[in-house]
Amino acid sequence: MAGIAVLLKQVPDTTARISVSEGRVDESAITSWVTSPYDEYALEVAIQHKEASGASITAITLGPPRADKVLKDAAALGVENLVRVWDDAWESLDSSQVQHALSTVLEGIDADYIYCGKQSADRNQGSTGPGVAERLGLACIVEISDADVSGDSPSFTRSSSTGSERLSPATPILLTFTKTETELRRPNVRGIMMAKKAQIEIVSADIGDAQVQVVSHNPPAEKPEGKKFEGADSVPEVVGLLRDEAKVI
Amino acid sequence: MDITIIAETRDGGLHPVTAQLVGAASSLGASPTVVCPGGSGGEEACGIAGVGKVLAVTGDCFATYDGGAWAEALDAVAGGDIVIGAATTSGRDICSRIAARRGVSIIQDVIALSPGLNVTHPIYSGKAMQDLTVSGNCVLTLRANTFPSALSGGSAQLSTVQQSGDVRLAVAEAFARASERLDVADADIIISGGRGMGHPDNFSHLYEVADVIGAAVGASRAAVDTWEEIPHSMQVGQTGKTVNPSLYIAVGISGAIQHLAGMRTSKYIVAINKDPEAPIFKVADYGIVSTWEEAIPVLKEELSKLA
Numbered sequence: 004m005a006g007i008a009v010l011l012k013q014v015p016d017t018t019a020r021i022s023v024s025e026g027r028v029d030e031s032a033i034t035s036w037v038t039s040p041y042d043e044y045a046l047e048v049a050i051q052h053k054e055a056s057g058a059s060i061t062a063i064t065l066g067p068p069r070a071d072k073v074l075k076d077a078a079a080l081g082v083e084n085l086v087r088v089w090d091d092a093w094e095s096l097d098s099s100q101v102q103h104a105l106s107t108v109l110e111g112i113d114a115d116y117i118y119c120g121k122q123s124a125d126r127n128q129g130s131t132g133p134g135v136a137e138r139l140g141l142a143c144i145v146e147i148s149d150a151d152v153s154g155d156s157p158s159f160t161r162s163s164s165t166g167s168e169r170l171s172p173a174t175p176i177l178l179t180f181t182k183t184e185t186e187l188r189r190p191n192v193r194g195i196m197m198a199k200k201a202q203i204e205i206v207s208a209d210i211g212d213a214q215v216q217v218v219s220h221n222p223p224a225e226k227p228e229g230k231k232f233e234g235a236d237s238v239p240e241v242v243g244l245l246r247d248e249a250k251v252i
Numbered sequence: 253m254d255i256t257i258i259a260e261t262r263d264g265g266l267h268p269v270t271a272q273l274v275g276a277a278s279s280l281g282a283s284p285t286v287v288c289p290g291g292s293g294g295e296e297a298c299g300i301a302g303v304g305k306v307l308a309v310t311g312d313c314f315a316t317y318d319g320g321a322w323a324e325a326l327d328a329v330a331g332g333d334i335v336i337g338a339a340t341t342s343g344r345d346i347c348s349r350i351a352a353r354r355g356v357s358i359i360q361d362v363i364a365l366s367p368g369l370n371v372t373h374p375i376y377s378g379k380a381m382q383d384l385t386v387s388g389n390c391v392l393t394l395r396a397n398t399f400p401s402a403l404s405g406g407s408a409q410l411s412t413v414q415q416s417g418d419v420r421l422a423v424a425e426a427f428a429r430a431s432e433r434l435d436v437a438d439a440d441i442i443i444s445g446g447r448g449m450g451h452p453d454n455f456s457h458l459y460e461v462a463d464v465i466g467a468a469v470g471a472s473r474a475a476v477d478t479w480e481e482i483p484h485s486m487q488v489g490q491t492g493k494t495v496n497p498s499l500y501i502a503v504g505i506s507g508a509i510q511h512l513a514g515m516r517t518s519k520y521i522v523a524i525n526k527d528p529e530a531p532i533f534k535v536a537d538y539g540i541v542s543t544w545e546e547a548i549p550v551l552k553e554e555l556s557k558l559a
């Protein structure tokens with residue numbers, strides 16, 4: 004079968020403190036960068052799919068040189084082809100430019116299945132998957148919570164208004180993942196050795212002008228200090244506050 | 253300014269967030285066109301004050317959910333320099349597609365909006381806010397319960413338009429929800445349990461409280477991962493669902509940063525935890541230092557008195 008592609012984004016570790024200085028998030032203060040958590044589930048399913056089908060995987064990231072790490076980490080798990088899309092002239096890209104750059108690379112890859120996260124942990128948008136699908140003229144299933152890629156016709160489960168639904172879509176298709184039941188695998192020693200040698204292809208793309216400009220980043224509004232009570236005897240008082248002060252019940 | 257709203261529908265009618273989308277559009281000085289996928293809620297939409305007109309879009313594609321087909325059909329009838337939807341799973345999907353079809357940018361989960369066009373949305377799971385300006389046309393999705401609802405009393409005209417899109421997704425098998433319970437993503441009040449509940453059977457106590465106040469029951473990842481009985485659809489947090497209810501009650505949850513990532517923007521947070529040092533108390537409006545075994549029965553009784 005044709006190949007598998009997976010979109011991986013590098014983001015600050017969830018536990019990283021996000022500090023704002025002079026109206027911008029201070030990225031230089033972030034010491035730990037990781038693969039965006041939902042993308043790890045997309046990658047896990049991609050690898051299971053490869054193991055069952057024999058297809059090869061291309062991992063694509065759009066980002067500065069530090070983002071090579073997510074590709075190397077993917078290589079350590081068995082991903083063969085690594086592509087980083089970047090141009091030093093790019094600063095903050097809007098959603099349209101991100102989709103355009105990723106679509107351009109995907110057009111050059113013969114992928115039947117394109118896997119990605121439901122949303123990135125930094126921008127929290129959830130627009131890249133369906134947006135890229137639209138640009139490539141593909142169908143897309145969003146927020147998949149379970150996948151069975153072991154057989155000839157892989158199937159994917161999403162939630163529905165009445166429960167959940169399993170779909171076994173025609174290809175090519177783009178799939179976005181939320182957390183699945185699957186355990187994420189860890190790299191083994193051989194994988195880590197292979198990853199050291201893995202080559203990353205660096206490409207650029209024509210992305211047009213940004214339509215959206217960042218004005219400023221700000222810390223979230225401070226919440227007033229909460230009230231703390233001792234013991235279960237305080238529950239009636241808290242219920243009273245929820246009713247009279249917060250007015251939420 | 254010409255604004256089109258993609259109505260959020262539920263069970264054949266309108267989801268309450270739709271009136272909030274109208275409220276936001278009106279605040280920009282627009283009298284928006286409301287487009288109803290599958291025609292659902294068309295009459296209802298006409299009654300929202302400030303609506304310019306309503307288009308009920310009927311077509312075969314609306315029988316199942318295929319974001320690509322829905323976007324194709326809706327985009328074919330929707331004009332508008334700005335398209336606004338709700339930041340729900342389907343709203344984000346359809347709106348992303350419409351933006352891509354138009355070659356314009358999309359900004360999701362907007363929490364503030366002013367003419368210009370200036371928009372604000374949270375980034376890094378709410379650890380920072382981003383202010384943006386958009387030049388030209390765009391598509392936005394708005395966070396529920398953030399913009400004031402438009403009032404009722406409108407009398408917009410309803411037109412029905414036949415329009416379908418190319419359906420490429422077919423459901424192979426549907427599974428009914430194990431219980432009729434509310435999903436955390438739809439709930440205005442959520443009570444969640446963590447590892448501190450000790451045993452999955454103890455979640456029954458949370459369900460009892462939930463039944464009294466019409467809440468959904470959620471869980472921490474530790475609870476979901478430890479106990480098979482707690483389905484991962486209940487998980488709130490970084491790798492679970494992001495929720496934004498009026499009231500979030502965390503029971504036996506320590507408040508790890510990954511859990512906070514999914515619920516810290518709740519309007520009010522109550523924490524019940526036996527450890528006074530638990531980090532959840534840092535984000536709680538009302539913290540109760542107690543075991544759940546002692547606190548939950550009292551909570552249930554007090555809430556029953558109000559019901």
Ligand SMILES: Cc1cc2nc3c(=O)[nH]c(=O)nc-3n(C[C@H](O)[C@H](O)[C@H](O)COP(=O)(O)OP(=O)(O)OC[C@H]3O[C@@H](n4cnc5c(N)ncnc54)[C@H](O)[C@@H]3O)c2cc1C
Nearest residue numbers: 446447448472473474489490491492504505506526543544
């Ligand atoms: C990449 C990544 C993603 C993650 N995503 C998520 C996510 O989406 N959601 C999520 O929740 N976590 C997530 N986690 C896990 C997170 O780090 C924590 O491990 C988890 O939230 C802890 O769950 P907990 O609070 O239920 O358990 P614990 O941390 O074990 O806390 C249990 C709490 O219960 C209290 N307690 C014990 N007994 C009682 C009692 N009888 N009465 C009252 N209180 C009691 C204790 O004082 C303690 O505070 C993620 C972790 C990683 C690394």
Ligand SMILES: Nc1ncnc2c1ncn2[C@@H]1O[C@H](COP(=O)(O)O)[C@@H](O)[C@H]1O
Nearest residue numbers: 010011065119120122123128129130131
């Ligand atoms: N810069 C990027 N590089 C690679 N993949 C990306 C990038 N941005 C977004 N994606 C993919 O698209 C998903 C959704 O991202 P977002 O639309 O930013 O929420 C992510 O989980 C990734 O799989």
